[in-house]
Amino acid sequence: MKSKKILVWFRNDLRLHDNEMLVEAIAKSDSILPVYFFDPRYFGDTRFQTAKTGSTRARFLIESIHSLRRAFQDFRGDILLIQGRPEDHMLDLVERFEISEVYHHREVGPEETGISAHVEDALWKQKINLRHFIGHTLYNKEDLPFPIKDIPDVFNQFKKKTERDAIVKSCFEAPVQISFVENSEWGQIPGLEDLGFDVDEPVGGEQYAKGGETAGLAHLEDLLKHGSEIYSKNSSKVTPDNPGFSSKLSAWLALGCLSPRKVYWQFKAAENEFGGNSNFNQVLLGLLWRDYFRFMFKKHGIRFFQEPDFERLIVTPVEEDSDLVKNWKAGQTGHLLVDRYMQELDRSGFIPHAGRLIVATYLIHIIKAHWTKGAAYFEEKLTDYSAASNWGNWANVAGAGLSAGSKGGFDLEKQFKIMDVVVLY
Incomplete structure (x- = not known):
């Protein structure tokens, strides 16, 4: 019998924990092919005289891919790395590896949804399904107390109704076993120069975070270990010497190295130990604002x-x-x-x-x-x-x-x- 192989297209979801897409792919297939594309559209210039991605974020991304690759290698597998546009390579990958289905996380920005549409159109010609998952939000859309088309446009109303009537689901466990599609060449992780950056120009000199799931989980654990210290940080008055409390979790959340639900439940556990306070509430409020903007773009x-x-x-x-x-x-x-x-x-x-x-x-x-x-x-x-x-x-x-x-x-x-x-x- 022909084995079922699923291609798992990673985007801003660079983690193993609380990753429904990955859990489903493992459960529904005999083997998976994880893939990440270094899409050149994200490393060019914009019409605003700016770079689409600066060197500091590019470095964080590269570190995050390193972390994900090491995580898969621990399972005696790997992630296929390709420099190019997904729609230009997806059909070749499907044919070469005899892929039955492609899984990916749906994005909400117009550029990102456009890329998904290009890939979906290409796959449709080969009668291959592109299955969409939503793993970037605290609340699943099906758990909201209203359909997407009826989500309140005003944040305060969204917050009130969601906190009152919706639930935050528990996290999906990280996989304990993964079977990978056989492959001999997984591709190299590019350096900054490979992505078009001038290596002679200095990259941000005070990097506040190291990319990757491992670093993100360590930062979250360290942050909550010192939960009592969070109480002493005054966020009521902003001055040059007092920027207020910041969890600095946002970079890992943005690339999906941390799941928002993981952060939520870890902070809830800390509240049980230390009690609630305004800084804990600030983190949870930030997660809600992330959901609100994503759902607004979706609507x-x-x-x-x-x-x-x-x-x-x-x-x-x-x-x-x-x-x-x-x-x-x-x-x-x-x-x-x-x-x-x-x-x-x-x-x-x-x-x-x-x-x-x-x-x-x-x-x-x-x-x-x-x-x-x-x-x-x-x-x-x-x-x-x-x-x-x-x-x-x-x-x-x-x-x-x-x-x-x-x-x-x-x-x-x-x-x-x-x-x-x-x-x-």
Whole structure:
């Protein structure tokens, strides 16, 4: 009897724990072929005079692939690595390895969904099914108290109804046994130079996180080991010397090295030991905001952005950077807190959420630059870049998002007060 082989197409889901796609593929097949594509579309330039992916995030990605490869090698297997577009290689892989079905996680950004559509069209011609999974959210869409089309557009309403009526499922266990498709050549992990980066230019010098599932789980464990210390971190007042509490879990969440449900249940366990506090609540609130933006993109697509001619702005961005925007990017505005955050972003690929609101407020409401300039620059610089969260948050600060003016959403007056205090600091 012909064995059933499933190709598991990894994207932003670089983990073994709580990975329904992987669990299902193992259960429904005789062997699996894990594959990751280094898609050149993610390593080029954008229309905004920025790079699609900066060197700091590229390094984090490479480390994350190293970690996933080692995890599969522990099972005497591997992951096939290909530099190229998925739709250009998928049919060859299906034919060469006699694949019966392809599994992947569905994304919500227009570029990512477009890539899925290209692959699905190619596979359809060979009567091969592309099965979609959703493994990036805290809540499964089928567990929400409303269908996608009826999800409240205002975050506060989404939060209230979801916390009251939905459940967070337990995590899928990491596999204990995996059978791999026979293969002799699994491909090399590219270096930064292979992805088009200038190796003579310095990569972010203060990397705040090492990529991969192993590092992400270790950071989460270490964070919760010191649960009592989280109480002492004051997040009520933002100053240059007090950025507030940040779990710094976001980069691992963005690439799927950590599951949001894993984070949720670990924090809930910590609450049972240490009791609840505002910093624990802040982490759980951040997970909800991640869900909200993903579900909004799923429901509305780019119609989420309440701005005339938004598609034109993306295809043909506004004028080239002014000197004010260039100074903002370089951290040379003359505003103490804005400059510190922008310089930190350039060095490390990370600034806390409070800092992102402050620098966005300055760009949009003081410099009066269009918000898409900031969103595109963050796309290049952030190690934890996620399309839905990044573009959704920037739109909210600009008043162009569906939840921008809602209670619990962006508070412009509050940000002005923080910035005014720091001017006098």
